[in-house]
Each structure stands twice: as C-alpha cells, then as structure tokens.
Amino acid sequence: xxxxxxxxxxxxxxxxxxxxxxxxxxxxxxxxxxxxxxxxxxxxxxxxxxxxxxxxxxxxxxxxxxxxxxxxxxxxxxxxxxxxxxxxxxxxxxxxxxxxxxxxxxxxxxxxxxxxxxxxxxxxxxxx
Numbered sequence: 701x702x703x704x705x706x707x708x709x710x711x712x713x714x715x716x717x718x719x720x721x722x723x724x725x726x727x728x729x730x731x732x733x734x735x736x737x738x739x740x741x742x743x744x745x746x747x748x749x750x751x752x753x754x755x756x757x758x759x760x761x762x763x764x765x766x767x768x769x770x771x772x773x774x775x776x777x778x779x780x781x782x783x784x785x786x787x788x789x790x791x792x793x794x795x796x797x798x799x800x801x802x803x804x805x806x807x808x809x810x811x812x813x814x815x816x817x818x819x820x821x822x823x824x825x826x827x828x
Contacts (some may be wrong), residue, residue, distance in 0.1 A: 703765045704736045710755055710767050725754050741818065745810050750801070759806070762814040 701709075708718075710742075711732075715721035722729045727750055735743045735751070740762065754757040761768035800808070 702739075703762065703767075704739060707740065707762070707764075708736050714755065721754070725750050738795050741745070741814065745814065746803075747827055749806055749810055750809070759810045760813045763810065763817045782784070 711718060711721045715724070718732055719729060722732055725732070727747060731747060732751070735747060740748055748762065749759055756770050758766075758768045758770055758773050761773070792813055
C-alpha cells in the first residue's frame with residue numbers, strides 16, 4: 701500500500717469522505733485529490749503540513765511513508781542523524797532579521813525531512 705493510499709484510508713476513516721475532510725482544512729478538494737493521486741512527495745509542503753495538522757499525524761513520519769498519530773511520537777525518538785541538523789537550523793530561525801513563525805519553522809523541518817527521504821530513496825536505487 702502506498703503512502704497516498706494509507707493517507708486516503710486515514711482521511712476516510714476519520715471523515716468518511718474527502719469532501720468532509722476538506723471542510724476542516726484550508727485546502728480545496730481538487731488540491732487534496734491531486735495530492736492523493738500524484739503523490740505527497742510532488743506536493744506543496746505547506747499543503748502536506750495542513751493535512752497532517754488536521755489529521756493530527758506526524759509530518760516527519762509521513763515523509764517516511766508512515767501514518768503515526770502525534771501522541772505516539774516521543775521527542776527523544778528523533779532520528780539522531782537529523783537532530784544535530786535541526787538543532788543547527790533552529791539557531792538560525794530568522795529571515796531578513798525577523799523571527800520565523802511557528803508554521804515557517806515547521807516548514808523548514810518538514811522540508812529537511814522530505815529532502816532526506818528523497819536522498820534515502822536515491823541511495824536505495826543506486827544500491828540495486
């Protein structure tokens with residue numbers, strides 16, 4: 701089962717239809733439908749963050765192909781390879797001398813996670 705199929709299953713489990721789900725987001729039906737059809741890795745990161753926020757699931761885990769409720773995530777279980785990179789990024793959470801908002805910070809973290817997942821997939825292809 702693809703991550704998009706798992707995501708759609710989670711949406712339908714909680715909201716019964718995509719239409720009902722979209723009513724709880726700031727997204728259009730066509731946007732969500734497109735994400736589920738063309739893939740989350742080809743989607744706007746902010747849209748993925750919105751979907752995860754409404755479903756209360758981990759964006760980090762979603763980028764790894766898993767649907768994991770936020771309450772099941774323990775901060776200590778961060779990927780150790782990533783923790784130093786994210787800590788480094790947090791030291792620079794300013795843009796044009798202005799503090800970043802929480803959603804902008806989350807966007808940075810998710811972008812890092814997505815990039816690393818793409819690197820993992822490239823390595824897997826090379827290894828085959």
